[in-house]
Amino acid sequence: MGMNVTTTETTSLLRDLDRRSREIFKVVVETYLETGEPLGSRNLSRLLPMTLSPASVRNVMSDLERSGLLFSPHTSAGRLPTDKGLRFFVDAMLEIGDLTQEERTSIEAQVRGAGSGKSVEAVLTEASQLLSGLSRGAGVVLTAKSDMLLKHIEFVRIEPTKALVVLVGENGAVENRIIDLPAGLPHAALVEASNYLNAQVRGRTLADVRVELERQLADQKAEIDLLTRKVVDAGLATWSQATAGRPETLIIRGHANLLDDLRALEDLERVRLLFEDLETKQDLIQLLGLADAGDGVRIYIGSENKLFSMSGSSIIAAPYRDSEQRVVGVVGVIGPTRLNYARVVPMVDYTARLVSRMFG
Template sequence: MGLNVPASDPSSLLRDLDQRSREIFRRVVETYLETGEPVGSRNLSRLLPMALSPASVRNVMSDLERAGLLFAPHTSAGRLPTDKGLRFFVDAMLEIGDLTSDERSSIEATVRGSGRSASLETVLTEASQMLSGLSRGAGVVLSSKSDMLLKHIEFVRIEPTRALVVLVGDNGAVENRLIDLPPGLPPAALIEASNYLNAQIRGRTLADVRSELEHGLAQQRAELDALTRKVVDAGLATWSQASSGRPDTLIVRGRANLLDDLRALEDLERVRLLFEDLETKRDLIQLLGLADSGEGVRIFIGSENKLFSMSGSSLVAAPYRDSEQRVVGVLGVIGPTRLNYARIVPMVDYTAKVVGRLIG
């Protein structure tokens, strides 16, 4: 029985597959996820619960290949799932496991191990390292500075027309940015700007303060002279531009695991390209930024994103939230497309919840 062209809706495609085709496709994918190797019709016929000859299996695999779900890496080899096939499997056929109580306790103990007095970066680094160890992939964590609760701000002149803005968060994190100063700005203006903002920001986010200032220009900014107001505007604008739109602190642990898993690929240049993207961070930050707009765990597979299109990698990511349920970052695992999704999805999901509770 032949297959129709796959529909974009996984449930529709699932209906197009008869029971025999579903079982053969499932076995090919599960073998790939377990071993990374293609499976041939002869071996597959021995694994199936129904009696099918290698020739019958081969015909079904050819149909699945024409449907874009499988491909043959070599002329005489067995079949592997395509990225489209993996997406279909994940969306329509994957049975997500659950963590045991011991696994949950282990995750909590590891993330909480640094103690409540630890800085946010320490907590996130522990989470990234743990995800790497448990998944044998690379653990990645993004934190959004724009949601940091502020404790103190200071302007420090370093040149006649340049100053350093120093922001200290309630969690101990310290961030710096350079801003341009208006020509002829008197030293007292920096002190006034610092004092003015420190009276407004304690225990609040930068976005909150900026929004309030923008809605109360006449009353609040009348307290400042024109030059000081320019410093305040410059400082807030610089920080807002740096932190709006996407998270901007990235922690990656376990990149060596990627090399171990990808070493079997014929073209190690793909591994080098992935490492370069991890170093430059820009593409990964954009990709993980997509994950913070949705609920729960998101899975990105291979060619679905340009970052992974050349390296044969996947990302499982989930947002974590503060006590007010605002998304403040994203964490996840990068690995080969044959990641153990059933195990890693609940692991990433639970870790995100633990981190959210700890930083909330």
């Protein structure tokens, strides 16, 4: 949901709204968060802490609409907050509740219970399910990409130009990353990449495998240079000129003479195989680079809410940190715009701090 209001805009809006406008805006938003329904001027005038006629309320609501804070849905004469209005309410007017001691104890027991001798995944999954249950939204946990030691790697095409890279660590952790594929990359290249790399990755990180492939590539290029110089000097082959759109290629000549020289044939066959291997390794290095830079990450959704069938959604998230206070991931809640912000914000914050302590 695009709720972008700068601090300067928030200050300016607060300054421009008089007490009457602020009260009317606050009641419209709080009614929306509670019921999801638009509020008309007649009903609104009854809810205000001051006496105002429906006509005066209508005028103020029109001003708030012009400011971009409210809008009028087609089906009703009432008003609802816009995304900008919700952002403004959260930044400027929201009174954050605090968790009760009972809620704190319950959250702590669940997160700590998940951590008893279990994997990082178990702790994070529990945290997301907990937030989901408490908030009416979907609990979500994103963890930063790690440089784990790999056991298995798989490339799975999910769209013509996108693939999912599945990385399985030696510790059983699983990461998924989305990559953009090079144009025209055939499906077979992904299958071959998975097969070839699985013979190489065990006990190494992605970066380690890439360095090793680049070393092999450099060795092969050196061998190709040596062999092609030999066959060109022997008059058995020649390099064509590179032209626009076509690189220079090795042209074999004097086939009849080659038949008398087994050694020359072996050299040429070796050159051919090295060229093929070179191309494969360059593709692999490109795929590994894409996988390393791909958008991270494990995502755990704790409920099946039909979040995006609604007109918009909100994300409330807080970072969690490792023992060196580096941000290593995010816990939070994704839900409809009418989440109970006052309740969800402290929940997310407390859960993030708990998870940080467990990883600290």
